[in-house]
Amino acid sequence: MANKKSSGNNKGILILIIVLFIIGIIFIINNINNNKYNYTIETIKNEDIKYYVYEVNGLYGVIDKDGNNVIDAKYAKIDIPNPKKDFFIIKEKDDSKNNKIINSKGEQLLTSYEDVSAIELDKTISSIPYEKTVLKYRSKNSYGLIDFNGKKITNADYEDIQKVDFREGTLKIKSKGNYGIINIKGTVILKPIYDDVNADGYYNDKDGYKNDGFIIRTKTDNGYKYGYTTSKGKIIIEPIYTQLSRINEIADSKNAYLITSVNGKYGINKNKKQLLKNEYEDINYNTLNQLFICRKQQAKGVYNLDGKAIVPMDYDEITIGGIYINAIKGNQSLIFDAKGNKIDTKFVSLLKATDKYSIIIDQNNNYNIVDNNNNLLLKENYAYIEYYRDNYFIVTKNGYTGIINANGSIIVPIEYSTISKIDKTEILEATKIKNNQIDLIDMNAKVVRGLENAQMSITDNYIKLESDKSVNYYTLEARQTTYKELFPNNKIYAYTQNGKWGFVDKSGQVIVPARYEAVTEQNGNTAGFKQNGKWGIIDTSGNIIVQPIYTITSSKIKFLGKYYLVSDNIGLSIYSGDIVEE
Numbered sequence: 001m002a003n004k005k006s007s008g009n010n011k012g013i014l015i016l017i018i019v020l021f022i023i024g025i026i027f028i029i030n031n032i033n034n035n036k037y038n039y040t041i042e043t044i045k046n047e048d049i050k051y052y053v054y055e056v057n058g059l060y061g062v063i064d065k066d067g068n069n070v071i072d073a074k075y076a077k078i079d080i081p082n083p084k085k086d087f088f089i090i091k092e093k094d095d096s097k098n099n100k101i102i103n104s105k106g107e108q109l110l111t112s113y114e115d116v117s118a119i120e121l122d123k124t125i126s127s128i129p130y131e132k133t134v135l136k137y138r139s140k141n142s143y144g145l146i147d148f149n150g151k152k153i154t155n156a157d158y159e160d161i162q163k164v165d166f167r168e169g170t171l172k173i174k175s176k177g178n179y180g181i182i183n184i185k186g187t188v189i190l191k192p193i194y195d196d197v198n199a200d201g202y203y204n205d206k207d208g209y210k211n212d213g214f215i216i217r218t219k220t221d222n223g224y225k226y227g228y229t230t231s232k233g234k235i236i237i238e239p240i241y242t243q244l245s246r247i248n249e250i251a252d253s254k255n256a257y258l259i260t261s262v263n264g265k266y267g268i269n270k271n272k273k274q275l276l277k278n279e280y281e282d283i284n285y286n287t288l289n290q291l292f293i294c295r296k297q298q299a300k301g302v303y304n305l306d307g308k309a310i311v312p313m314d315y316d317e318i319t320i321g322g323i324y325i326n327a328i329k330g331n332q333s334l335i336f337d338a339k340g341n342k343i344d345t346k347f348v349s350l351l352k353a354t355d356k357y358s359i360i361i362d363q364n365n366n367y368n369i370v371d372n373n374n375n376l377l378l379k380e381n382y383a384y385i386e387y388y389r390d391n392y393f394i395v396t397k398n399g400y401t402g403i404i405n406a407n408g409s410i411i412v413p414i415e416y417s418t419i420s421k422i423d424k425t426e427i428l429e430a431t432k433i434k435n436n437q438i439d440l441i442d443m444n445a446k447v448v449r450g451l452e453n454a455q456m457s458i459t460d461n462y463i464k465l466e467s468d469k470s471v472n473y474y475t476l477e478a479r480q481t482t483y484k485e486l487f488p489n490n491k492i493y494a495y496t497q498n499g500k501w502g503f504v505d506k507s508g509q510v511i512v513p514a515r516y517e518a519v520t521e522q523n524g525n526t527a528g529f530k531q532n533g534k535w536g537i538i539d540t541s542g543n544i545i546v547q548p549i550y551t552i553t554s555s556k557i558k559f560l561g562k563y564y565l566v567s568d569n570i571g572l573s574i575y576s577g578d579i580v581e582e
Helices: 001-037
Strands: 053-055 057-066 069-075 077-081 088-091 100-102 116-117 134-139 140-149 160-164 167-173 178-185 186-193 194-198 212-221 224-229 235-241 243-246 257-262 264-272 273-280 284-287 291-296 298-303 310-316 317-321 324-329 332-336 346-353 359-360 367-370 382-391 390-399 400-405 410-416 416-420 427-431 436-440 446-450 453-458 462-465 472-473 493-497 500-504 510-516 528-533 535-541 544-550 565-570 572-576
Touching: 053 069, 057 077, 057 544, 069 077, 069 088, 088 410, 100 346, 134 224, 140 332, 160 194, 160 243, 167 186, 167 194, 178 194, 186 194, 186 212, 224 243, 235 257, 257 273, 257 284, 273 284, 273 291, 284 390, 291 310, 291 317, 298 317, 310 317, 310 324, 317 346, 324 346, 390 410, 400 416, 410 416, 410 427, 446 462, 446 472, 493 510, 528 544
Parallel strands: 053 572
Antiparallel strands: 053 057, 057 069, 077 088, 088 100, 116 134, 134 140, 160 167, 167 178, 178 186, 194 212, 212 224, 224 235, 243 257, 257 264, 264 273, 284 291, 291 298, 298 310, 317 324, 324 332, 346 359, 359 367, 382 390, 390 400, 400 410, 416 427, 427 436, 436 446, 453 462, 462 472, 493 500, 500 510, 528 535, 535 544, 565 572
16 A cells, blocks of 8 residues: 555656656747847947048048047048947958958958958947947858857858848848848848848837837739738738738837738738728828727728727718817717717817816817816917926917916917927927027926027037037036036137137136137047138147148038048048048
8 A cells, every 4th residue: 555655656756857847848948949039239329439430532541539540541441330349341442342351450350251241220220320249241142140250150041131120130131032031149030931021110118129020021923912920030910911011109019000901902900810801991090099090982980909990980081189089971070089989079179288287279270278177277379289398388379489387377488489399308499580599498497598590419418509609518407517517527628708719728727829710629639620711620738730721511510630520420420631622
């Protein structure tokens, strides 16, 4: 009896061990598979950049971040795919067949490869428009991937390797005339069996383009057909549609909402599930209310994200104002809320601004503010109202713009031509066209005076207003500051006196008297000055290292070493030493 019980226990333990072993194997396999798809995108900030390209008389070289010459300007082309690295791709002459890789010592790198080139990216997704960890190499007219140390990532199995729009770290491959997708680890996401493959462009602030999918295309006797896959290459929809696109305005990383078309008739899919059949002549998406406005045989209706009819397909025209749906049939006009309930209101649009306030538009296109009981709060209407923050609203009346609070009190005078939010900040730019005045408005709706006849530029950590007579600096919170406060480690700073410009040190001691028409701030170890219409360059001790010989027509004047800025793609500045004849 005891032996039987012991035998049973042993079997149970054995089964448990086997189950745990299987679970462990599954876990390991899943980790391996996930690791194939996971990669890190290197981030390069402006302060990380060590090298820049410069040009003289149509030939290119390299300077460092202080403007010192690293490689003489003697090459037809130079690419710096990762400006943190001592690694430069050169083309010796315009008709050179192959590129070469050299470092700052002029030593040739990666000599075992026939030809190596950088892989370009869209400038919209990266400040450095190249893949920053991998390179493309050629062998016998085929291409593969290597890293910057020359380690082979893929064999040269492809007719071409190129960027994928909207994506960094993901590449389009070509083989036997067809296209597929790999990542920078060399993992094949989609085999090259499609006539074309493109990313759908889905983006969110948290994950960037990580959760976008791919639109695949095949060529048939009946024309092109489109389908859809996940970012890992899982087929969601086979290529059966004549058109297909993702509705990227729907913020849902787990589900792809797709507009599909069959012979000119449109429908909606949520992943594989068809929400609306392909029977509509037109479908438009309303982002605010997450609704589809559909047209079928001249009749219009509204559906929600579940494919449920909110307003029946029975109306001549449908427009959406805020959270109100305006439906017209003949002479009859009805208003529905976003759930499809008929409501009795004199407003054609109601847009929620805060928990307490909404912006309304009446039938005469007048704007006002209401409380939660739809009581009008302003004694007068406006031509336009836009919510800013807290209790503040941007308003327009008689062609001019200002700021009021919810009670109608004027906070910023209604005297500006435009008031608009400055990108990536919480403050506003206010302009007057008459004298090209630019002011700033802080988060408390207080005006911070700027300059007349000014131009504005924005960097990562400050705002610059510049006119012919003055330069002002502001923090991203609209507090006026100084260049010295922003860059305390500089040795010289611009100053003006009696309409002329010069340089002082940190203590205010004059280094170069104010005798020039204009100057630039220090960049690297140099700064620029303008005399008799031409630009020259000084070092941080005030010594002239380039006489005023440069004629520069660009509105952005910047110097590094002996060279001036000619192109600025955020992190990929190009400088020049050309003397332009007038």
